[in-house]
Amino acid sequence: MADNILEVKNLKKYFKTSRGMLHAVDDINFTIERGKTLGLVGESGCGKSTTGRVILRLIEPTSGEVLFEGKDVTKLSKREMRHMRKDMQIIFQDPFSSLDPKKTVSQIIAEPIRENRILTGKENIERRVLELMETVGLAERYINTYPHELDGGRRQRIGIARALAMEPKLIICDEPVSALDVSIQAQILNLLKELQEKLGLTYIFITHDLSVVNHFSDDIAVMYLGQIVEKAPAEELFEHPVHPYTQALLSAIPIPELGHRRERVKLKGEITSPVEPPAECRFAKRCLECNEKICKASVPKLIEISPNHFIACPLKQQEMGFKI
Amino acid sequence: MHRYIIKRLIMLIPVLLGVAFIIFAIMNVAEGDPVYQVAGPDATEEQLDALREEMGLNGSLIQRYFRYIGNLLRGDLGTSYISRMDVMQLYLLRLPNTLRLASIAMVVAVIISVPLGIVAAVNQNSWKDTIAMVLALLGLSMPNFWLGLLLIILFSLKLGWFPSGGAEGVVSVVLPAVTVGVGLAALLTRTTRSSMLDVLRQDYLRTARAKGVSENNVVMHHALRNALIPIITIFGVQFSNVLGGSVLAETVFAWPGVGRLVVDAIDQRDIPTVTGALVMTTMLVTVVNLLVDIVYAYVDPRIKAQYTK
Secondary structure, three states, X not given: OOOEEEEEEEEEEEEEEOOEEEEEEEEEEEEEEOOOEEEEEOOOOXXXXXXXXHHOOOOOOOEEEEEEOOEEXXXXXXXXXXXXXXXXXXXXXXXXXXXXXXXXXXHHHHHHHHHOOOOOOHHHHHHHHHHHHHHOOOOHHHOOOOHHHOOHHHHHHHHHHHHHOOOOOEEEEEOOOOOOOHHHHHHHHHHHHHHHHHHOOEEEEEEOXXXXXXXHOOEEEEEEOOEEEEEEEHHHHHHOOXXXXXXXXXXXXXXXXXXXXXXXXXXXXXXOOOEOOOOOOOOHHHOOOOOHXXXXXXXXXXXXXXXXXXXXXXXXXXXXXXXX | OHHHHXXXXXXXXXXXXXXXXXXXXXXXXXXXXXHHHHHOOOOOHHHHHHHHHHOOOOOOHHXXXXXXXXXXXXXXXXXXXXXXXXXXXXXXXXXXXXXXXXXXXXXXXXXXXXXXXXXXXXXXXXXXXXXXXXXXXXXXXXXXXXXXXXXXXXXXXXXXXXXXXXXXXXXXXXXXHXXXXXXXXXXHHXXXXXXXXXXXXXXXXXXXXXXXXXXXXXXXXXXXHHHHHHHHHHHHHHHHHHHHHHHHHHHHOOOOOHHHHHHHHHHOOOHHHHHHHHHHHHHHHHHHXXXXXXXXXXXXXXXXXXXXX
């Protein structure tokens, strides 16, 4: 049996708005094997960041289970949860706003060590901070600088060092490179990759950039308006995308070759509102293949169409002979 | 940093000269000829001229201004028309009383308002927040001389807990300090709340929570420290208001401070005393504002970086 470090079951997060319930994360299920990377992709506002935060209970889930090594973290008390954070960490998207401007690099990295009593004694902590800085490629001379004195790449390295300080098993990378220059993106991605190999980390990699996630992930889950519409091993997903939304997304990746143009699937139509969405396929309004009868009959279910390849498209499921 | 402080100190000089000129000019426009007042109705023309010379009232406004500044630089603010005492001496005699009143009022205001503002912000839109905001609104809208009178009616006349006036013993400072401090406390509560609300939404607080920092430390170490700048600003700006407010409170409570000195001097048309007290108070306020600017640098490393540039 696979060693699943994390299992997410029927996870939901609804926000109350003046117009009704906003279904930010709506009944999400997935598992991650230890040491692997799950890419979570989707357009802005599809709920991918919310999913990451709900898993860590930085936002409280509306319902569902998050089993970390078999333990349901949604049921933990606040104190137990703080303890649990040692194992589950997050790297945020914006390395500018996510670091306290009043703390030096060493204070930022040392805080989790001190707060969670991972190490005690000033010297031990300082040695560990220097060690972490070296691990993430931050020169020792930056130890007493403030975040605003550093560039985006170095700031993100602080964010990574700070996450590593607690020796986590799982790290949720919430668009860790989207705020950085392309050249620096590659550095940070390589660093994350190296760390994974060295420390045996498990990643959930949240991004809207499919070309980033392709090189990085073992499995990819595509989200649309709070739901997973397709999930498959990375290679399989790129070679045989089945869901019309995934196909459209993949066709939007530019190919870095002269004269080579891929036929672009252009989406039209209005995006379904996530506030009190109707019980139908949420992509139906923009889908080129939409069949009113089938697609608007009920909320699509995620069905395994080939080993480890799941889709939630009733039309395709029916074409392939699955019962829906 | 030192260069910055020195630069700011040098910049104080033109500011003070300008302020002194404005005060001096206004006082000169406002008065009738004080010589008549001092000399009495029966004085002869020669006596008046002699007195004018003696009181330093001869020459044009500009001449008199420069004479005044020259004396000021030597620490001489002139002589009171009424008591015939040195104005600097009068001022220094009263200043400790006012500073005592103002500092107690300010300290009490901070002790009450900052925690209240934090609680209100952390529990935004709850009943705690509502109560804090209603209190703050009351405190802001109540004129403090009226509050002072109400306090006297209740605590001095009805209950007899505190004296209604004077500056004898520790208890006598309570009512005036409350009167002066309430407005400041109300303003600081609102400032603390809004500044905290702003910071509580910042991404780095989420980072701190993700690090496993306890909620108390998140609020006190990460949020409050970052929310302090507007609070310090208001605190500094309000110092002049507290001095202004203490003029009223000192009158209501017969508190022998600078405020009373000025009010009495205005009543008696004692021009040198009014001018001197105002110039000195202006200096005090300006210096306090400078101190506030320097404190910023210690609270926020980003501002410090700008200063040292």
